[in-house]
Amino acid sequence: GIQVEQSPPDLILQEGANSTLRCNFSDSVNNLQWFHQNPWGQLINLFYIPSGTKQNGRLSATTVATERYSLLYISSSQTTDSGVYFCAVSTIYNQGGKLIFGQGTELSVKP
Amino acid sequence: KAGVTQTPRYLIKTRGQQVTLSCSPISGHRSVSWYQQTPGQGLQFLFEYFSETQRNKGNFPGRFSGRQFSNSRSEMNVSTLELGDSALYLCASRLVAGLAGNTETQYFGPGTRLLVL
Numbered sequence: 027g028i029q030v031e032q033s034p035p036d037l038i039l040q041e042g043a044n045s046t047l048r049c050n051f052s053d054s055v056n057n058l059q060w061f062h063q064n065p066w067g068q069l070i071n072l073f074y075i076p077s078g079t080k081q082n083g084r085l086s087a088t089t090v091a092t093e094r095y096s097l098l099y100i101s102s103s104q105t106t107d108s109g110v111y112f113c114a115v116s117t118i119y120n121q122g123g124k125l126i127f128g129q130g131t132e133l134s135v136k137p
Numbered sequence: 138k139a140g141v142t143q144t145p146r147y148l149i150k151t152r153g154q155q156v157t158l159s160c161s162p163i164s165g166h167r168s169v170s171w172y173q174q175t176p177g178q179g180l181q182f183l184f185e186y187f188s189e190t191q192r193n194k195g196n197f198p199g200r201f202s203g204r205q206f207s208n209s210r211s212e213m214n215v216s217t218l219e220l221g222d223s224a225l226y227l228c229a230s231r232l233v234a235g236l237a238g239n240t241e242t243q244y245f246g247p248g249t250r251l252l253v254l
Contacts, residue, residue, distance in 0.1 A: 059242065067174075067225050069245035112180065123170045123231050123243055124193050127180035 028053040028117050032128035039103050039135050047098040047131045049113030057116035058089055059125070060098050062109050069112065072098070103135045138164050141230050141246035149252045155216040158249045162209050162230030168192070169211035170243065171203060174225040183226075186211050187233060215251075223253045 029052040039045055049058075060072040073080050073087040075096065080087050084103075089096040100107055110132050114125040142161045150156050162169050170193075171183040182195040186205035203213040209230075215222055229243040 057241070061245070066247065067227075067250070068247045069227065069229075071242060071244060074242040114180075120193070123168050123185050123229070123233075123241070124182045124195070125170075125172075125229075125243060126182070127172075129179050 028055070028115060028126055030113060030115055030126050030128040032111075032113055032131050034131060035129065036132045037134070039133065041103060041105060041135055041137050043103050043135075044099070044101045045103060045133070047100070047111055047113075047133075049096040049098070049115075049128055051094050051096075051113075051115050053094070053117055053119075055091065055094075055115040056118050057125070058096055059114050060087055060096070061112045061114065062107075063112060063130070064109055072111075100133075103133075105135045105137055108133055108135045141228060141244055143226075143228055143246040143249050145249060146247065147250050147252075149254065150218050151254050152218055152220060154218050155214060156218060156251060158213045158226055158228075158251075160211045160213070160228035160230075160246060162211070162228075163244055165232065166230035166244075167209055167233045168231045169205060169209065170229045170231075171211070171213050172227045172229065173197070174227060174248075175221075175223075180227070183213070218253045220253050223251060225250050 031050045058076045061069040077091040086099045110130040114127045168187045170185040185193045205211045225248045227248045229245045231241045
């Protein structure tokens with residue numbers, strides 16, 4: 027099955043710094059989502075981005091489907107950005123809504 | 138619209154017991170998927186229900202089962218609980234508009250934390 031790898035596994039930043047999180051996947055995808063898991067465990071949707079570039083405030087994401095990777099950019103980080111960021115994908119071989127998750131990047135933003 | 142809701146939020150059980158978790162999708166969403174999150178295995182897909190039918194299933198033993206009702210609400214049941222079943226159980230819903238297949242955004246609920254003693 028498809029493999030999803032996220033890097034780095036951990037990241038510590040000072041407030042105000044910028045960061046780039048990476049998601050590599052081993053097969054063609056038709057669904058790619060980025061999530062932020064808050065301290066209470068809920069997965070918050072950030073982007074639905076199987077290809078192309080999107081921006082939402084201080085966050086932006088780019089997926090280069092032909093090269094099988096996606097990047098999540100966080101600019102001017104804030105302490106509230108702390109948490110785990112997950113990339114999840116689905117392929118044409120999946121029936122229905124099965125998402126395959128990466129292992130996540132744990133981000134800690136220090137004041 | 139209200140988001141995905143899950144009940145209960147926290148649960149403590151002992152080995153050998155069974156447990157039922159509930160998930161109410163976003164209004165109008167017809168598909169509900171369930172995921173298990175553990176520190177060792179990460180987030181893993183359990184199963185998906187659509188139109189009251191199981192549409193897809195992950196690699197979990199038969200002790201894990203589910204169902205979906207006509208109003209799209211879903212329940213997940215785990216029988217003969219084991220210590221390793223301690224986890225955060227998340228459900229997600231999506232619209233399923235026509236032939237969109239799996240190319241739709243999934244929205245997750247807050248999860249149920251299950252502790253098996």
